[in-house]
Every structure is written in C-alpha cells, then in structure tokens.
Amino acid sequence: MNSIEINEGEQRRAFRSAMDACDFQKMLPDRLFVGPWSGFLFFQSDYVFSPDFADIMREIMDLEGAKVACLLNLDKTETVEFDGAASLFIDATMDGAAYQERLRAGGPAVGWLFDVNRYVCASDVGEWCIYCEKSNDVAVIGLREPDGRKKFELPLEHLSAKPIEDLIEGGRSPLFPFDRLVPDWREGLVDHYGLGAWDKR
Template identity: 50%
Template sequence: MKQEDVHRLAFKNLSRTLDRGWGFPNQVFKGRWSVFLFFESDRAFDPEFSDILNDILIIEGGSVACLLNIDKTNLFEFERISSIFIDRTTTRNSYGLALEGDGPENGWIYLMDKYICMSDIGDWCFYCEKSNDIAVMALREVEYVSRFQRPLSSLLAKPIEELLDGGRSPLFPFDHLVPAWRKVLLENYGRTGNLSS
C-alpha cells in the first residue's frame, strides 16, 4: 500500500472515531471502546513520545499514526487537515522538530489545542486537551491493556478511578478535579469491565 493510502486510512479511522461535538469531560469517542486510560497530555508532546508510538505500531502491526490538531482543522478532509504522521522511522528529533513548527505562534508544543491520534489499524486512539492537561487512551479490547503494557506504562496511563481516588500522577493532580468534572468523567470513562480478567 502506498504511503498516502495508509495516511488516508489512519485519518479515516480517527475521523470516524471522534465525536466533534464534545470535549472533556464528555465522551469524545464514537463506536465501541472497552477501556479508557488517562495520562498527562504533556507526555504526548515530548520527543520521546515518538518511541512510544513506534512501540504501539509494532505491537499492533500498524504502519502509521495520524496526530491531528483538531482546533487547526476546519474541514475534516484529508487534503485540508493539520496533522503530523508518525511511522516506525520517525525519530525523537524529527518528531520534536515537527511539534516545534515555526515557533510559539504555530508550534504544537506551545499551543493549548485539542488533538487526536490513531493508526491505520485502529485498535487504539488517544485524545487530549492541552488546555486541561489531560489525555485519554481508548482501547478496543480489554486484553489490549496487557498487549500494550510496555507503552502504556511509559505513558503512566491508568484508569480514571485510580487517578481520581488519590492516585496522583507526577505532573497533574487528577484527584483535585472539580466534583462536576469527576462525576462526568467517571460516567463516560469509568471501568466497564474487570481489567484483570
């Protein structure tokens, strides 16, 4: 398959997944998802995140991941999207340079925008809001928690219940979210099954 074809497939997967009418704390994913794990959004904008995505792609058997800036994409048409494509050859340096862009005015590392990322296979998807400092990784199947254990551990991704119940992460105090947010996050992203099963 041509490079452009897999890029289009990754974009098509995420465009079918994102519910563009919603943001946190509401449910942003359409379709069937079994597990939601939260982490700090800044982790996705560290050059080392390219290593994590490469790891995920290898485990999944994917070719490329499309990282889309939702706020900079006015039309969800492939030719008009604001995106970065990460594949198994993407290095920390090239990912870091892509995030920096031309500087603070348009570099994604500086912007407080909303982002979504998904591969051409579509077994996972992450969504983040930098303005709220949180991100969520959605997985199609419960068993994918163990399948993607290594990259999920690198992200320090955990169920929302664990983070809200005093499970403070190093960079963001999930356990200090306002009650209204806590309630809606739990309703939309709470554990739907036993992760240990």
C-alpha cells in the first residue's frame, strides 16, 4: 500500500499540463511548444526509459513542489480526455524498478519500453515539460521560468540535458551524434530551440 496518496485532482492537473504544453500536430525539428517558455535543453530519449528517470522526476518535482508527473504516450492516446489517455503517473512512491515494470507491461507487443512512439511528460505544477520522439532518439525539456536551469541544475545534469548549440558544436554524446544531424534538423532545432530563439517570437 502506498504511504502517500496522490489524489485524482493532482493527476488531472499533471495531465492537463502535459496536454497544454505542446501542439502535437507538429514534430521536431518544428516548434511545437506553445505558451511562455524561457529555454530548452536536449538529451537522448533513452534517459526517459531508464530506471533512473523515476528518481530524476522525483528530484525535479521536489524542487518545484509538485506531487505527481504525467507521462503520456501520444501515439497511443486517441482522446484529449483524462480517462481515455494512455498515461503513466510518477510520484514519490515510484522507484526505478516499479517504473520499469510499468514500461514493460504487456511485453514486447505493447510495452512502452519496446515501442518507438512520441511521449510528453509534465507535472501538476507545470514549470517544465519533456517532449520525446523515441524514433528519432531525441528528447527536449522546456523550462518556463528564467531561472529554471539553475533551479533544476542537478536533475538536468542527470539527464545530460544541454542547449542544442552545445550538443551540435561540442562533439558527440555517446549514444546520439547530435553533431551529425542532417542540415534541416540542425537549422530547425537551433532556430526554434536555440539560445535566444524565444526572444524572436
């Protein structure tokens, strides 16, 4: 039995934060985040599906005072309604083993760990949002507050999340060669998510 009860209202707020953060008719490298954002950091999508992700989420939520984060499988969600969405909720009681169990549920045929879908993750407070395209091995976290990078410094470090310019110009990360992106992707990501890009809105 969980020692901390997360009420449905908090789950609904996290779900709404995730749904309202992006225009899901678009895909990277286009600008799909909507509303006010102060900056974006990129990392490999594999981090979202690692056991450590639950711990990183708890770190982030603790720093912003959130109770729960909603991870949505966009390609398995056919409705914008809470009750019909393909969602997974991460709270203070979920550890890495439980998170992996949820991702593997149903085995290779239907388990989220095995598919190559698109995902979005946000909390009931909503100071950040992660958008992930597993098929492209790319994830991006949007931060709403100007001091977001400093506030979430440690968990962002655990995600190896960096500005797109750093990843393109600073050599390759071990699993995904950001510096070898095709020109359209390089230009699109820098234009839409680079440093200062949101000053041009």
